[in-house]
Amino acid sequence: METVFDVIVLGLGAMGSASTCHLARAGKRVLGLDRFTPPHVFGSSHGQTRIIREAYLEHPAYVPMIQRAYDLWHELESEAGRQLFLRTGGLMVGKPESAVVAGARRSAEEHGLRHEILSADEVKRRFPALAPQEEMIAVWEPRAGILFPEACVESHLALARRYGASLRFNEPVTRWEPDGDGVRVLTTDGVFISRRLVLAAGPWIRSLLFDVDLPFSVERQVQYWFEPCSNREQFNPERCPIHIWEHARGRFFYGFPDLGNGVKVALHHEGDLADPDKLRREVGPEEIESMRELLRSFLPQAGGALRSTAVCMYTNLPDHHFFIDPHPRHPQVLIVSPCSGHGFKFSSVVGEIVEELISKGSSRLDLSLFRRR
Numbered sequence: 083m084e085t086v087f088d089v090i091v092l093g094l095g096a097m098g099s100a101s102t103c104h105l106a107r108a109g110k111r112v113l114g115l116d117r118f119t120p121p122h123v124f125g126s127s128h129g130q131t132r133i134i135r136e137a138y139l140e141h142p143a144y145v146p147m148i149q150r151a152y153d154l155w156h157e158l159e160s161e162a163g164r165q166l167f168l169r170t171g172g173l174m175v176g177k178p179e180s181a182v183v184a185g186a187r188r189s190a191e192e193h194g195l196r197h198e199i200l201s202a203d204e205v206k207r208r209f210p211a212l213a214p215q216e217e218m219i220a221v222w223e224p225r226a227g228i229l230f231p232e233a234c235v236e237s238h239l240a241l242a243r244r245y246g247a248s249l250r251f252n253e254p255v256t257r258w259e260p261d262g263d264g265v266r267v268l269t270t271d272g273v274f275i276s277r278r279l280v281l282a283a284g285p286w287i288r289s290l291l292f293d294v295d296l297p298f299s300v301e302r303q304v305q306y307w308f309e310p311c312s313n314r315e316q317f318n319p320e321r322c323p324i325h326i327w328e329h330a331r332g333r334f335f336y337g338f339p340d341l342g343n344g345v346k347v348a349l350h351h352e353g354d355l356a357d358p359d360k361l362r363r364e365v366g367p368e369e370i371e372s373m374r375e376l377l378r379s380f381l382p383q384a385g386g387a388l389r390s391t392a393v394c395m396y397t398n399l400p401d402h403h404f405f406i407d408p409h410p411r412h413p414q415v416l417i418v419s420p421c422s423g424h425g426f427k428f429s430s431v432v433g434e435i436v437e438e439l440i441s442k443g444s445s446r447l448d449l450s451l452f453r454r455r
């Protein structure tokens with residue numbers, strides 16, 4: 083079978099589902115392909131919650147992009163008719179010179195964002211579930227909150243279908259190759275011809291870059307849900323914002339309020355290098371214990387019974403930014419890998435960016451951080 087499309091989107095996780103939606107809305111003939119049935123638990127976009135925040139500690143250049151992402155999440159919510167976002171506010175906690183605090187503060191100041199600087203005592207008074215050390219401070223930002231990733235992916239895919247996209251699930255792509263100015267995509271079930279290809283394969287990206295090596299690496303990450311051991315109400319979303327900690331120099335963890343399934347916490351980085359096809363999904367007792375140790379210090383009432391865990395993958399670049407740029411050898415192929423452990427919140431705007439790059443060759447947003455470098 084050979085069918086001609088304007089665009090094929092390979093991978094329908096966070097980035098691919100949003101791209102498919104925006105491309106179909108713009109009137110493109112789009113085919114979306116996934117090896118599983120998204121949303122699923124085998125890639126990078128599962129685990130009930132993702133943080134969204136505006137005072138972007140990684141770099142102020144992300145702020146205009148996240149602001150557009152917020153608008154698009156709100157639009158998607160109203161189009162899909164379901165809740166995708168919960169505002170809780172957010173705290174970035176660490177020593178004043180830590181990357182988390184100094185980075186969030188810099189973005190807030192450069193972009194004139196609403197924020198407050200709180201002492202450790204103020205944090206404890208306003209948010210009694212959290213116990214920063216005396217020498218720590220926090221940047222409070224009121225717009226931060228939670229996205230529900232599975233619902234976001236589902237909503238983008240449902241709208242993509244409504245706008246006319248063809249979606250094929252449980253159909254792995256085995257190969258793609260240039261076909262004149264276009265591409266030929268081979269799956270386990272067929273062959274598809276398209277003018278353009280979007281590679282949004284998440285942790286599998288490297289296996290789909292047949293003739294070029296880019297420095298992506300995949301990192302195993304564990305998400306934990308603990309039962310609070312006391313004062314459960316202090317973890318309600320009205321009293322407990324999302325929180326990101328630099329608990330020691332260059333070492334991070336983050337957490338969410340209890341949405342009914344326990345308090346979710348996770349380390350940011352420090353995971354083993356992983357092969358996405360052989361990911362270790364069991365979580366060892368020593369991993370659980372080192373998470374409990376952090377809870378004892380910083381969330382002392384959160385460390386009750388362990389309710390569940392979920393293993394997920396980061397696709398990292400050495401500078402921990404994103405990759406959104408054409409394939410170095412095949413300009414008809416766009417590589418879309420916004421991860422490095424912080425990409426989900428941007429997926430709505432990444433969909434729009436992909437549509438702009440495919441339709442016009444440029445985006446209204448500054449993408450210079452995400453180009454091949």
Ligand SMILES: Cc1cc2nc3c(=O)[nH]c(=O)nc-3n(C[C@H](O)[C@H](O)[C@H](O)COP(=O)(O)OP(=O)(O)OC[C@H]3O[C@@H](n4cnc5c(N)ncnc54)[C@H](O)[C@@H]3O)c2cc1C
Nearest residue numbers: 093095096097117125126127133255284394421425426427
């Ligand atoms: C534990 C964890 C916590 C995180 N927390 C946050 C957070 O709080 N905030 C935030 O903004 N970001 C966060 N992130 C990062 C964010 O989740 C990722 O940036 C995002 O999910 C990446 O989406 P993706 O579309 O690139 O990958 P995925 O969602 O994994 O999608 C890739 C898709 O490609 C498909 N695919 C792969 N190979 C093939 C093939 N050969 N044929 C067909 N289909 C294929 C896969 O099946 C998959 O569906 C977190 C990530 C993890 C792992």
